[in-house]
Amino acid sequence: MKYHICQNPLNYDGSQLQSLFTYKNFGLMGDSMCVFRGACRVEQNEMVDMEDVAAQDWIYSEDMLHFIVEHFEMDLEKTIVRQRLLIATIKEELEKLGASSLRRTGDDLYDGDRKLSVSIATLSPVSTLIHCGLNVSSHNTPIPTTGLNDLQVCNVLEFGENVAKRYCAEVLSMRHARCKVRGVM
Template identity: 75%
Template sequence: MNYFIEHKPLNYDGSQLQSLFTYKNFGLKGESIVVFRGSCRVEQNEMVDLEDVLAKDWIYSEDMLHFIVEHFEMDLEKTVIRQRLLMATIKEVLEGQGVKTLMRSGDDLYEDKNKLSVSIATLSPVSSMIHCGLNVSNANTPIPTVGLKNLGIEDVLAFGERVAQRYCTEVQSIRLARCKVRGVC
């Protein structure tokens, strides 16, 4: 598994959650995680989470750190587990930088009742996909939020790269763990 850090701003509107996004846009073929920073505005027509659609919710942040993960397997339950692994990885990296105030609930991170993240896992015609966005700023969000800047994270893309590296290492470690055990009867 490989990762790519996009240094130019890229806004997220939900349309980026598509198969082969990293390959089409950045030339990175295969299982991948791409990290970029930009605003986030997901309207009803791009919503993947039907709970949000039925509640007529929308997602907005002026500044977010985004992760798009693609695995070439078609197992939604495994993808949700990987999504939670990504969220736990983000929390661990933040804790390593001195942020001890976050709580993970399912696929989201909170500081008290202030939400740091949005996240979704889904399937494409050829792969499984995860999007995670972390507020960098909490200005003008439609719900109570906290941002990475509030948590003392100044170099946002460097933080994103640490998360991507750790996620890739964890996935590789899982794959190697499958190869070292013998079957039992």
């Protein structure tokens, strides 16, 4: 599994959650992760979470750190497990930086009642996809939020790369664990 850190700002509107996004934009073919920073505004027509659509919710942040993950398998349940692995990895990386008050609930991170993340896993015609966005700024969001700035994360893209390295290493380790055991009867 490979990753790419986009140094230039890139805003997220939901249309980036598509098969082959990292290949088309950054040349990484196969299982991959793209990390970028930019604003986030997802309107109803780009929403993947049908509960959010039914509630007429929308997602907005002036500044977010985004992760788009693509796995070329068609098992959505496995991808949801990977999504939660990504969230747990983010939480552990933040704890290493001193953010000890975070809690994970499903696929989201909170500091008290203030939400840090948005996340979704879905299926495309050829792969499964994960988007996770972490607020960098907590200003002007439609719900109470916290951000990486509030958690004293100084270098946001470096933090994103640390998460990407750990996630990719976990995926590789799981593949290795799957291949090293003999079957039993």
